[in-house]
Amino acid sequence: MVQIICLTFILLTMITDNIVSCQHNTPIQFPLINMLLKSAAPNYTPLFPGDPFDFLRDSFPLPNGLKNPLSEYDYIIVGAGSAGCVLAARLSEDPTVTVLLLEPGRPENFLTGVPSIAPYFQRTEYTWPYYMEPQPGVCLGMINKRCFWPRGRAVGGTGSINYMIYTRGRPEEWNRIAAAGNYGWSYEEVLKYYKKSERANLGGLENSPYRGRGGEMDIQFVNFRTPLVEAFLEAGRILGSPTVDYNSPEQLGFGYVQTNTRSGKRVSSARAFLRPNKKRSNLHIVPLATVTKVLIKKRSKTAYGVEYVKNHLKKKVTARREVILSAGPIASPQLLMLSGVGPKEHLKSFGIPVIQDLPVGKTLYDHITYPGLIFTVNVTGISMNENRDGNIQNVLDWLQFGDNVVASPGGVEAIGYIKTPLSNPQDQIPDIELISIGASLVADGGPTGSKAVRRGMMISEDIFNKAYGTIDNTDSWSVFPMLLHPRSVGYLELKDSNPFSYPRMYGNYLTHPIDVATLIASIRYAQALIATPPFQRYGMKLHKAQFPTCRGIQYDSDEYWECAIRTITATLHHQIATCRMGPARDPQAVVDPELRVHGINHLRVADSSILPRTVSVHTHAPAVMIGEKAADLIKYTWS
Structure with missing residues (x-):
């Protein structure tokens, strides 16, 4: 706002x-x-x-009056994102080792802690402005018809700009990852690391055996709620989805959104794990430092340091023990390939000497959504609205108490997990997550406002005005259906050998017909939700969006909804699997179950890129868990 x-x-x-x-x-x-x-x-x-x-801004001066980093450390961590911050904090708990954390972005500032303006940060200096390569038939309503993939560029990573939603995934999902040869990654084994980080303050769940209370990352409900979230939960119960702690393993259902916030303010990994420990003499945090290459001895295939650029100067630093890449699902595979670890023929085409032939970037999954389901209401003032809520009193109240609309994580109020008729009836794995928002795309200020949400998604202004102009800046509600387990598989590759070029990213969205059918089924479920009495009390009606791309197609037919989905196809920033984890026998694996790069000594990857298959999560919480687990794996190796 x-x-x-x-x-x-x-x-x-x-x-x-x-x-x-x-x-x-x-x-x-x-x-x-x-x-x-x-x-x-x-x-x-x-x-x-x-x-x-x-x-x-947060500041991270080097300790002991140092002006420059040392020339050698025990551990070098590349990337201060959701996983990297945890890893740096945990490894530096041992005062006998030294840890260097390199991050190309800036430290967070006061504004990144304001939950309600999360959409605004999708197009700022705190993001990498990545775009998916053009793909026919998707993102037709976006600027230049390209899908926008912003990723966090900050000390705190994408966790500094996301919507702070905390989710862990279903037991069956983690157990099947473990069953594929990834020892140590079953639900019970990852649960202890989720709990280790968590400081849960969730009223009514105090005695839950699935919650942690002694960790560094606060998990709280959002105190501010519109009446529409109660309608969402009640409608879910009518359709057979109970109101639950959706992070508990017992059953699927709907629940109030759980967020990594404290007193209405964002708690990123940087705020939770780095800020309290930045005065440790053995932890050196260097922002605005871009790593360009991992140094690997070709004969012994051993990583021994990195090259990086800071203040336009190239520098080198070596590692006595390990180099750990925590640069995220785009930058980690890019850096591996620039360093000679990746698909042999692809690297050769750019003149990069091949050290290890691995399928880096060959697998890429992403969670996508259709954000265009907007429902009008006949009650004024019931939903969130930028022009109405952006006033000095709300700011002052939030600064003091942190419990009003300013604390809302981009308007998200609840989420629910459902199984559509296309899901496997034999398991308890949902195929859709529903994100209940106490507003919609038209609530971001209208013609005179910031338009932060629609601009953050890079929706074409012409497309938006024709589809939603008649209801712009009015009271509304929306639900985002998130496709949890896409069958469509993308990939990532280098553009060239320049480390400052962005890689080429191919999402291959909706190339599998089941993905289209599943999203259409979720829209039909949303229509059933708003037909229930809790929503009809507010005169809820689905707005009939007029997309220029869908002229001549019968409204509300399956063909219309497929066209609408292909017009406004939006990522939820959950790219995974580009440095896929798996045992040596897995031809698609890049790292082993202990996160060691296959065939390379003293080099690991610890971020969401290692997830080998889709999980029903927003990836911040799993990345924190991966950081926790990686720290223990590394400590055990060197004990």
Whole structure:
């Protein structure tokens, strides 16, 4: 909500400027606004050059007065994302070892902690602005007809810009990963690592054996709720989905969203694991440092360090024990290939000397959604709306109490897991997650507002106006159906040998007919939901979107919904499997069950790229769990 941003800026500016003016007796013309807009807004040119209020960002100075990192460490971790932050904190618990954490992004600032403006950060300096390669038949309503894949570029990674949804996956999903030869990855074995990180403060679940209470990452319900979330939960019960703790293993159902927040503010991995430990003398955190290559001895196939660029200077640092890639599902496979680990013929085509022939990037899964299901209501003020909610009182209340609309994670209020008729009736694995939002795409300010949600998804303004212009900036509700287990498989490859080029990413969305059919089935389920009395109390009606891409197709037919899905095809930022985990006998595996790169000594990958198949999760929580488990694996190796 841009109004909330601006009001927060003004509030902080008044406080800061008053202090400075009292000291120096001279007025200051909004330097704080310049800095914060520079941090939060794309293509913003400050009135005053420089970054005089950099203190509003987190800072990670090197300890003991060091001006530069050391030339050698025991462990080098590449990427301060959801997994990398955990790994750095856990490894540096041993005061006898040294840990270097390199991150190409900046530290978080005050605004990244505001849950309600999560959509705004999809197009800022805190993201890598990746695009999927053009694919016929999907993302037809997006700018340039390309799917936008923003990933976090910050100390905290994508966990600094996501919607903070905390999910763990079903027992059957983890057990089948373990059954494929990935020892140590069954549900019971990963559960202990989920619980280790978790500091659950979820009213009513205090005695649950599946929750952790002594960890660093706060997991809480969102205190602010619209009446529409109660309608969602009640409608679910009518259709046979109980209200549950959806992270418990007993049964599928609907539940209030669980988020990694504390008192209404985001708790990323950086805030939970790095900030409290940044003064450790053996933990060196270096932001704005881009690793360009892993150094590997060709004869012994042993990783011994990395090259990186900071302040336009190339530097080298070596590792006495291990190099661990935690750069995420796009950058980790890219870095492996740039370093000579990947598909032999592909690397040779760019003149990269091949050290180990592995199927890096050959498998890529992603969770996609159709965000265009918008339902109108006949009650004014019942849903969230940027223009109505963006006021100074809400900002002040949030700063003090953290329990109002500003604390809402991008409007998400609840999620539910369902099995459509196309799912396997023999298991308890859902094929759709429903994300209940106390607003919709039309609630982000309308013609005079920020339009942060639609812009964050890169929806074409012309397509949006023709489909939703008649209800823009009105009260509404929406549900995002997330395709949990796509049959369509993508891949990733290098564009060239330049480490600053983005790789080529091929999602292959909706190339399998079951994926299309499953999403259509989820839309039919949503229509059944809103036909129940809890929603009909509010006069709920599905808006008839007029997509130019779907002219001549009968509205509400399966053909229409397939066209609509192909028009607004949106990622939920859950790319996985590009550094797939598996035993040596698995021809698709890049790392083994202990996350060691096959055929390379002293090199591991520890992030969501290692997940070998889809899981019913938003990938932040599994990445934290992977960081926890990787730390124990590494400690055991070197004990």
